[in-house]
Amino acid sequence: MPADPSTGDVLEVRHLTVEYDGVTAVDDVSLRVARSEVLALLGPSGSGKSTLLHAVAGFLAPTSGEIWLKSRRVATRERAEPPERRDVAVVFQSYALWPHLSAVDTVAYPIRRRGGGRRTARAEALDILDRLRIAHLADRRPAELSGGEQQRVGLARALARHASLYLFDEPTAHLDTHVRGVFLDELVVRREASGAGGVYATHDAEEALGLADRVALLNSGRLVQLGTPQQVYAEPVDLWAARLTGPASVLTVTVVGARDGGASLDFDGRVFDVESTGETSGGEAVPLLVRPGWARLGGELQGRLLAVRFRGPHSDYVVDTAVGNLLIREPGPPRYAAGADVGWTLSRTWPLGRPGADARSLAKL
Numbered sequence: 001m002p003a004d005p006s007t008g009d010v011l012e013v014r015h016l017t018v019e020y021d022g023v024t025a026v027d028d029v030s031l032r033v034a035r036s037e038v039l040a041l042l043g044p045s046g047s048g049k050s051t052l053l054h055a056v057a058g059f060l061a062p063t064s065g066e067i068w069l070k071s072r073r074v075a076t077r078e079r080a081e082p083p084e085r086r087d088v089a090v091v092f093q094s095y096a097l098w099p100h101l102s103a104v105d106t107v108a109y110p111i112r113r114r115g116g117g118r119r120t121a122r123a124e125a126l127d128i129l130d131r132l133r134i135a136h137l138a139d140r141r142p143a144e145l146s147g148g149e150q151q152r153v154g155l156a157r158a159l160a161r162h163a164s165l166y167l168f169d170e171p172t173a174h175l176d177t178h179v180r181g182v183f184l185d186e187l188v189v190r191r192e193a194s195g196a197g198g199v200y201a202t203h204d205a206e207e208a209l210g211l212a213d214r215v216a217l218l219n220s221g222r223l224v225q226l227g228t229p230q231q232v233y234a235e236p237v238d239l240w241a242a243r244l245t246g247p248a249s250v251l252t253v254t255v256v257g258a259r260d261g262g263a264s265l266d267f268d269g270r271v272f273d274v275e276s277t278g279e280t281s282g283g284e285a286v287p288l289l290v291r292p293g294w295a296r297l298g299g300e301l302q303g304r305l306l307a308v309r310f311r312g313p314h315s316d317y318v319v320d321t322a323v324g325n326l327l328i329r330e331p332g333p334p335r336y337a338a339g340a341d342v343g344w345t346l347s348r349t350w351p352l353g354r355p356g357a358d359a360r361s362l363a364k365l
Contacts, residue, residue, distance in 0.1 A: 008035045009071070010165045010197035011056065016065035018048075018055050025051035027221035028065070033165070038187075038198040040212035042205060042232075042244065048221035049201035050093070053167045056199065057090050058083035070164055089161035091171040095150040097142040103129060103153045104138035110161045128156045131186055133179060148176065155183055166198040172207065184211055205245050209233055217241050234291070239352055242289050249290045250352065251324040263349070267301055268322035275348040288349040292316070292329035297336070299345025308334045319344055 011033040018026040026048045033039045041049040054060045056067055058074070058081060067075040069088070074081040083090075089110075097106055107125035108118075116124065129135045132152045142150055155171055166187075172180040184207075187198065202208050208215050209229040217224040217232060225237045236242040239250065256271055257264040264273050265288070303319040303326065315334045319326045319342065328344065336342060 009033065010035055010069065011199065012068040013052070013056070014066040014068070016052070016055060016067065017063045018051050018060055019063040020060070024063075025221050026055065029218075029221075029223045030065075031216055031223065031226060033197040033199060035195045035197055036192065037213045038200055038211060040208035040215045041199060041201040041218055042203070042208040042215055043218035044203055044244070046220070047218040049203075049218055050169050051221075052218075053090070053169050053199060053201055056086075056165075057088055057167055058086050087164045088167055089158040089163035089165075090167045091154050091158045091169060093169050095142070095147075095154045097150055097153060097157075099142055102139050102141055103134065103145070103156075106153055107156045107160050110157060114162060125156070125160060128159055129153075132156050132182060148179070152179065152183070159186065162194060162196075164194075164196055166196055168198065168200045170202055171200075172202075187211075209245065215245075217244060219244075235350055236289065236352070239287070242352060247292050247327055247329070249292075249295075249324065249326045250287045251290055251321070251326060251349075252285060252287050253323050253349075254285045255351075265349070270301065272301065272345075274346060287352045289352050290326060290346055290349055292327050294348040295326060295328045295344060295346035297328055297330065297342050297344055299343045301344050301346075303342055303344055305336055305338050305340045305342055308336060308338050310334055317342075 009032045013029060013031050016026055016029045017024065029048075029052065031039065041052060043049055051060060055062060055075065056069075061080045062075055062077050064077055066073055069086055074086055101109070104122060104125045107128055108116075108121035111121035111124050112118065126135055126138060129138055132155060134149055134152050134156075137145060137149055142153070145153065151171065158166060158168075172183060200208070200211060209232075212229060214227060215229055215232045216226045219240060225232055225241050227235075232241065233245050236245060242248045242250075254266040255263050256266050262273060262275050264271055297317060301321065303321040305317055306320050306325065307316075307318040309316040310333055314329050314331050317328045317330070317334075317336070319328060321344070326344065
């Protein structure tokens, strides 16, 4: 059944499985990317991010399933269109620059392929290189560039492609913080101007949550969770997803009572009401996720500081409590030293399921 053009999807992956060398690298994954949407693929090394991107680009054939681009089926097990017939631009981890071309000629090449004249292509290429802070390297070849500079040339070439779908395979791995910010800003501008979609593979949770409209969590080739950055951060489906998406504490607490949007929790004999959007039942002892910003120092609950770490814009406090170790993050320099007895409180939790070996191990900070 063809994809519905009215949905505006630039990419649809249907039950995709990719196997090679006896390994299932992508296992029955289905997802969509709409026009002007960026989908982040977040997962550890070996989770299938790169394989999924390479299958969409046309470098790997599906073992089963289908890939659709702009309502056109481009890949099945029986037939796959070559990469040059797919309207996609790819940025590789390995740069993949042509050794005989200068930086400006590399970036100008896709512009000339789409019909631009030599002078126009060079001017546009120089403009893109300038925005990525490497216009002064325009006439250098890859062998004369550092790894980070080569990565920026690869990014510039992809931006010059004006494709309907951009595929980024950890593109900022070799960029410093400032240039990374410039590139991400440029990507947003290009997406809004052209309506292009993007699939952005990364192992950096902060980057994924800050850049994407939706985030897909991958583990061992399988899709674990798909949702908005807010959903995957605040409402992870399990303990693995909770740890992948950011700092997390797991407190094992008895639920005394539950209601819409909240719960009454027994913290070692002291009952406390908190916001809790997950399903809980009274009388259950469950592991509860607490993000660093959901708790604060000061309050009627008691604990002792195991560690205090100054992080620049904020300080991290690890608190030993009767229900588990808790990470609290507050702006500014430390207010207390390790070993101090402190009060604490929290405003929100998210139930992760019944306690067990995994919950106990993840509760260790």
